[in-house]
Amino acid sequence: MTDQEILEANKxxxxxxxxxxxxxxxxRPVSHFNIGKKSEFNNRKWFVEEKACACSCELRKAG
Numbered sequence: 001m002t003d004q005e006i007l008e009a010n011k012x013x014x015x016x017x018x019x020x021x022x023x024x025x026x027x028r029p030v031s032h033f034n035i036g037k038k039s040e041f042n043n044r045k046w047f048v049e050e051k052a053c054a055c056s057c058e059l060r061k062a063g
Contacts, residue, residue: 005013019030021041030041 020027021030030038033041
């Protein structure tokens with residue numbers, strides 16, 4: 001069964017998800033954004049921060 005077939009089979013059980021984001025120091029639902037803010041939100045670049053490397057701590061101890 002493909003992903004699309006699974007989604008169609010479970011369509012009646014699915015619920016919409018409310019996406020919230022932080023804007024100017026507080027959280028707001030994206031659905032309440034005006035057209036310009038929605039466009040700006042869609043153009044954002046997403047990234048994942050990596051953990052700090054343990055080797056940098058060892059370099060400080062050696063120095």
